Amino acid sequence: MKNSFVELNGRQRAFALVDENSGRELVGPEYDMISPHLEPQKIVPESDDGVILVKGTLNGKNVVVISIEGKFQGGGIGEVSGAKIVAALEEALDDNKNGKTIYPIIILDTGGVRLQEANYGLLSISEIQNSVIALKKYVPVIGLVPGRVGSFGGMSITSAVLSYLITTKKARVALNGPEVIEQEAGVREFDSSDKDLIWNTLGTRQRVKTGIADELVEDDVETIKNAISEAIDQKKDAHRTDKADFYLTLLDKIDFSKPLTTEEYRKIFNETKAEKHEIPSAVSSNTPGDKSRGRLWFEKLTGIKNAKSEYPTVLAAEVDGKEYIAIVPDKNNRFPRVRNGEVGLQEGFVISKIVNKIVEEDKDKEVKRPIILIVDVPSQAYGYKEELIGIHIGLASSAAAYAKARQAGHPVIDFIPGDAVSGGFLAHGLQSNRMIALADKSITIQAMSKASAARITQRTIAELEEATKHVPAMAYDIFNYEKLGALYKLVHDVSSWDANDDAVKEVHELIDEAIASTKDQPTDLRFRYETPIAIESGRKATIKMREMVDDQWEK
Missing domain, CATH: 3.90.226.10 (2-enoyl-CoA Hydratase; Chain A, domain 1)
Structure with missing residues (x-):
């Protein structure tokens, strides 16, 4: 009988991916690093702010697993949860720069920005993307979208900058959810009540066939671990953001004034050969x-x-x-x-x-x-x-x-x-x-x-x-x-x-x-944490989380 990965919560998922007895959680719930922005809105916070960091090994290789808990605020990214992810990725980057190889694995179960912390979420997601892009010079950064929430909003953009994206058939990947498209563009553009349309368009069966995700696996812990381990061993990289000529060629072929079915799009996608575009x-x-x-x-x-x-x-x-x-x-x-x-x-x-x-x-x-x-x-x-x-x-x-x-x-x-x-x-x-x-x-x-x-x-x-x-x-x-x-x-x-x-x-x-x-200044995004306003009030929670992850990284 298969052991479902999707049914696990965020913490169980993180520990399920590492070798037995190798996992160690960083800044766990006992540290009570809650978001300071939720209680003023009468929203109950979580003591881990919906992100779990686990360092361990996978088949003997050093990994850090970043797991987003989709059951808390829809997996939305706020200031504290975002800082937690960025801090872990930056620690992994420093280790790799110093010859200590460690592979990041990100479990995406997220609606994107936590709207109750909106602009903090946007800042954090951009900082996550920056760290991923820097890390990819050293090691593949593997993404897993198991299902339930899926990967939406700004974190779908993050999914596209990852090296390799593994999914199950229970997941969806998209920038805009059907409800948002319907709100902004009308029900004729995207009917959010049409579940078949949603899954046929955004579901991972379609996404793997059209280059948005890379591998569809069974919902089974060992199967998923093996897929991740293989992606690490083979240094798999889809180079998804390096295909502008392909997509510009593809867009040249599509008439946006006419309907387009999933079957028609798959045919165009498969037939398209990249042609160089001068700008x-x-x-x-x-x-x-x-x-x-x-x-x-x-x-x-x-x-x-x-x-x-x-x-x-x-x-x-x-x-x-x-x-x-x-x-x-x-x-x-x-x-x-x-x-x-x-x-x-x-x-x-x-x-x-x-x-x-x-x-x-x-x-x-x-x-x-x-x-x-x-x-x-x-x-x-x-x-x-x-x-x-x-x-x-x-x-x-x-x-x-x-x-x-x-x-x-x-x-x-x-x-x-x-x-x-x-x-x-x-x-x-x-x-x-x-x-x-x-x-x-x-x-x-x-x-x-x-x-x-x-x-x-x-x-x-x-x-x-x-x-x-x-x-x-x-x-x-x-x-x-x-x-x-x-x-x-x-x-x-x-x-x-x-x-x-x-x-x-x-x-x-x-x-x-x-x-x-x-x-002569750093080429990362740390300036945002170092302005007088950021230090005094704007990013106090970010700075504290970064310090805590740094303190616990090597313990």
Whole structure:
């Protein structure tokens, strides 16, 4: 009789993967490291915040198992749970750098960001992704999606940056859940009550056939352990975020104005052969593009009037030794779900091409080109076809490219004159060394729209807004975001829509200052923990968790 892995809880799963009597839990429930952000919302916390860390061996090889408990807050990632994961991955990275091989295994049973800690969740997930990308230079980072919750939201983007993804037939993988797509785009786009449609589209039987997951195994502890051990031994790596040309070729073949079944998509996927795509820089034109804060500031900072490009939602150009990149609206775009400036499939893959080319061109240069992200992204694209194809891979490709550029020594600087929301921000913004934002009340910075967040957390919008008064990370404005400590500068004398000459001059100077501040500094994301606001209040729980994991790592 088989021993079900899916039926185990998060802690049992972690210990089930390591050799008998080899497992040791780090920062377990006895340390009572609860989230400080839940009780003010009258939510009962967990003493391990829903993440279990176990060091041990698997078939004699050193491993650290990171298990997310899907039964607590839907496996959502908040400040403490995120810091726990990041700290373990960074310890593993240090060990591998020092010749002490240890293999990370991540059990994904998660809805993504914990909406009750929204912006902390986004920050943490970007930091997890950064650590995974750094680790993959040394060892494969293996993911397991056993089932129950699955892997959704920002953690689906994380699943795409992992080396190899193992699943059972009881799991689903997607960026946007059906309920969120239905809320944002309507029931005709994705009917969340149609369970057959959901499983046929997002279930792992389909996902393995279309490159979103790598291996489908039986729900059996020994079978899963053997699959993970084999993936480690063979150093399996799907290189999922290195396939931009394949996906851009595939997208060229699909008419987004027509229906697309799972069978039709599998056929297109199997028949597609990657063709090289060149991404030319943006140029001036005689026709103004669709208005947005991102477009306005791209044109002002680069001096390119009425900027246009072959891929009209992505503007990129090198000016004065800096590469500027913006995502902009295009009301006639052939992908309907990105017409308002959302980050979709094509945007993620195009940006990854641009950034990876810069990294390759500068690999032997002592001074690396700065990359300036102009951030005005209202969200990721919400659509059935986007989920069928795997929008999270597109967003992961962009995020991974930015992370690799920063880790290679490129200053990656955000300038935020507009919205910075959800997966759009993870893909285009949250892998930066420094974040500069305008102190403008029109800017929204969050993990999900209020309507969708209320639906998912089963609150009214009024209740949601009341909760933001107690937890700054849940708020939607840039002023509360500043309280988290992640910003390099909040600019108080420039407004989002007023890109006058003096304002442009000031922003250029701030960007240059931010670039200079990265010189001879670490190329990871630790700056976010070291600002005065972060130390005093914004990331106190993060810092404490990092210290605890470090203290217990070698004991």
